[in-house]
Amino acid sequence: MAKGRVTVREEFCKSCGLCVEACPKKTLRIADHLNPKGHRPVEQFKPDDCVGCAMCARICPDVVLTVYKID
Amino acid sequence: MSETQVFGMPKVWKSEVHTHYCPGCTHGIAHRLVCEAIEELGIQNRTMALAPVGCAVFMHQYLDIDMMEAAHGRAPATATGMKTVRADKIVFTYQGDGDLASIGMGEIVHAMNRSLPLTVIFINNAIYGMTGGQMAPTTLLGQKSTTSPTGRDAKVNGYPIRVSELLATLAGPAYIERVALTSPKYIIKAKQAILKAFKNQVENKGVSFVECLSTCPTNWGKRPVDACKWLEETMMPYYPLGVLKDFE
Numbered sequence: 001m002a003k004g005r006v007t008v009r010e011e012f013c014k015s016c017g018l019c020v021e022a023c024p025k026k027t028l029r030i031a032d033h034l035n036p037k038g039h040r041p042v043e044q045f046k047p048d049d050c051v052g053c054a055m056c057a058r059i060c061p062d063v064v065l066t067v068y069k070i071d
Numbered sequence: 072m073s074e075t076q077v078f079g080m081p082k083v084w085k086s087e088v089h090t091h092y093c094p095g096c097t098h099g100i101a102h103r104l105v106c107e108a109i110e111e112l113g114i115q116n117r118t119m120a121l122a123p124v125g126c127a128v129f130m131h132q133y134l135d136i137d138m139m140e141a142a143h144g145r146a147p148a149t150a151t152g153m154k155t156v157r158a159d160k161i162v163f164t165y166q167g168d169g170d171l172a173s174i175g176m177g178e179i180v181h182a183m184n185r186s187l188p189l190t191v192i193f194i195n196n197a198i199y200g201m202t203g204g205q206m207a208p209t210t211l212l213g214q215k216s217t218t219s220p221t222g223r224d225a226k227v228n229g230y231p232i233r234v235s236e237l238l239a240t241l242a243g244p245a246y247i248e249r250v251a252l253t254s255p256k257y258i259i260k261a262k263q264a265i266l267k268a269f270k271n272q273v274e275n276k277g278v279s280f281v282e283c284l285s286t287c288p289t290n291w292g293k294r295p296v297d298a299c300k301w302l303e304e305t306m307m308p309y310y311p312l313g314v315l316k317d318f319e
C-alpha cells in the first residue's frame with residue numbers, strides 16, 4: 001500500500017529529470033507524451049512505492065509536484 | 072485512511088506563470104526557497120525586492136511581491152535607498168555572479184560594509200547565463216566559456232573570486248553562508264540559510280548574504296542531472312559550503 005502520493009502539473013513540467021534522479025524509490029519517469037509546451041512531462045509509474053518523502057518536489061525548479069502523505 | 076499535503080506550492084509563487092528558465096536551471100529552486108521563506112515569516116505584504124540583470128531579470132513576474140528592476144549590478148545601491156526611506160519594509164536583492172561579482176562588485180562591497188538590514192541572494196553559476204555563456208569572475212580555472220574557449224587561464228584572466236570569503240573579511244555583515252541547490256539534502260540546508268537571512272532582517276540584524284551554487288545546464292553544455300554532478304565534483308571543492316560569518 002502506498003504511503004504517499006504525487007500529483008503533477010503536467011503543463012509546467014520541462015522534462016529536466018531532476019526529480020527522477022532525486023526519488024529514492026525510483027517511482028518517477030519521463031512520460032512518452034508531450035505537454036502543450038512540447039516537453040515530455042514526468043509521471044509516477046510506480047505509485048505503490050511512493051513514501052511521500054517530497055524529495056522530488058524539493059528539487060523541482062518549476063513547482064510542478066505536490067506531495068501527499070497517506071496514513 | 073487520511074491524506075495530508077506535505078509539499079505544495081508556496082503562496083508567494085504566482086501559480087499560473089511559466090518561468091522562462093531552461094529545463095533544470097536551479098534559478099527556479101532559489102526562487103521557490105525565497106517564496107517559502109517569505110511565506111513562513113508572514114512578510115509577503117511588506118517585502119520589496121530588486122531583480123538583477125541576468126537570467127533572473129523577469130523574476131518580478133514570478134513572485135507575488137513588489138519588485139523593482141535595478142541597472143546591471145546596482146541592486147545593492149537601489150536596495151540601500153529603499154531601506155533607508157522605508158525602514159519598515161523587508162528588502163532583498165537577488166543577483167547573479169556576472170551582476171554581483173563583476174559589474175556590481177563595488178556596490179555589493181559597500182552595501183555589505185554599511186550593513187543596513189538587507190538580504191542578498193547571490194546565485195553563483197560560474198558563468199554569464201543570459202548573454203550566452205561568457206566567462207564570469209567566478210568561472211573556474213580551466214572551465215570553457217565563449218570568452219575562454221580553451222579554458223580559463225590564471226595568467227590571462229586571474230583566479231576565480233570567492234565572493235563569500237571576500238565579503239566575510241568585512242566587519243559589517245551579520246551573516247554569510249554558501250549553500251548549493253543540486254540535491255534535496257543541500258536544498259534543505261539552503262532553505263534554512265535563506266530563511267535565516269530573512270529572519271535576520273526582520274530582527275534588524277544587519278546585512279545577510281547567501282551564496283547559492285547553481286547550475287547552468289545550457290551554457291555548461293550538460294544535461295541537468297550531469298550539471299548537478301559537475302557542480303558537486305568540480306565547483307564545490309573550490310567553493311566549499313558552510314557558514315563564513317555569523318554575528319551570533
Ligand SMILES: Cc1ncc(C[n+]2csc(CCOP(=O)(O)OP(=O)(O)O)c2C)c(N)n1
Nearest residue numbers: 124125126143167168169170198199200201
Ligand atoms: C550595463 C550593462 N552591461 C552589460 C549588460 C549585458 N548583460 C546582461 S546580463 C549579463 C550577465 C548576467 O550574468 P549573471 O549575473 O551571472 O546572471 P545569470 O544570467 O547567469 O543568471 C550581462 C553582462 C547589461 N545588460 N547592462
